[in-house]
Amino acid sequence: MGQRLCGEDIVTETARTHAVRQDGPAGLAAGGASDASADKGARRIxxxxxxxxxxxxxxxxxxxxxxxxxxxxxxxxxxxxxxxxxxxxxxxxxxxxxxxxxxxxxSRLQELTETNARKADLSDFARTDLIGLSGQLGLSVQLAEMQGAALVTRFKANVAETHVIEADEVVKMRAAHATATGKAILAWLPEDQVLKIISENGLQRFTDRTITSLADLTEELRWVRRNGFAVDNEELKTGVVCYGAALRDEKGAVIASISASMPVALATEPCREHVAQEVVGCARKLSDRLRLSRH
Missing domain, CATH: 1.10.10.10 (Winged helix-like DNA-binding domain superfamily/Winged helix DNA-binding domain)
Structure with missing residues (x-):
């Protein structure tokens, strides 16, 4: 039999972990490629x-x-x-x-180029650890980062048998307040940056558990800082619980986050504690490796 999570066989001998690299907002607009090609050169600013x-x-x-x-x-x-x-x-x-x-x-163009290269490097850098975490927990695991006000998934390690239907990536881009990956990052950003993100995205309600007030979100982010991890308790999608933790670079700045998603049916208290602990441990391991690799 496969690995057991919280008393349930959710990974069988035929289970497969699928690693999917995400290319950010551009990848979400693939449907418009033919239009862009047809219109190439027709409109120039x-x-x-x-x-x-x-x-x-x-x-x-x-x-x-x-x-x-x-x-x-x-x-x-x-x-x-x-x-x-x-x-x-x-x-x-x-x-x-x-x-x-x-x-x-x-040096602005060089900085942008280096930032973009670091993003690609981060996906490759974290790949093995995230696939390992996904296999260990039997859950889907994500790596995400903020690009301006958008929360962008950079990498996924998916386990087919988790029975979790992921939220649409376009929806998630404007839902940092309702996701574990988003809150894990927002908690460590300067207040003015958080307010700017909220002003651009709003605090949209997705379920009856979604945080929709600035006061409640502020308190939630304080909780994240105190505990070292973030929770999406069916706030983006009913029936799905996620635990997330931040990744830090060599300077200690938060640059991304990881999370694991599970169906609420499996989210017993012991299971929640175990998943949170493993996600935090993986985030710390990756942060330590980032710090050492960039010195």
């Missing part, structure tokens, strides 16, 4: 093209360039070029090198 041209010009230049030089190379009048560069400076992509010295690229 001129200001975006011009801004990208300026970035490419500055990237190719060995030194800072004067405004007039950038305008000439981009084929723009000086006024238009100035407005575009001013926007890029304000957004942190271009630096004003000082009086009479012109403009140059900042």
């Amino acid at each position: 001129q200001s975006v093209e011009r801004a990208l041209t300026i970035i490419e010009i500055l990237a190719a230049a060995p030194d800072a360039l004067a405004l007039g030089e950038v305008a000439a190379r981009a084929g723009l009048n000086v006024s238009t070029c100035h407005h575009l560069i001013a926007t890029l400076v304000e957004r942190g992509y271009v630096l004003n090198a000082g009086r009479n010295r012109g403009y140059m690229l900042s």
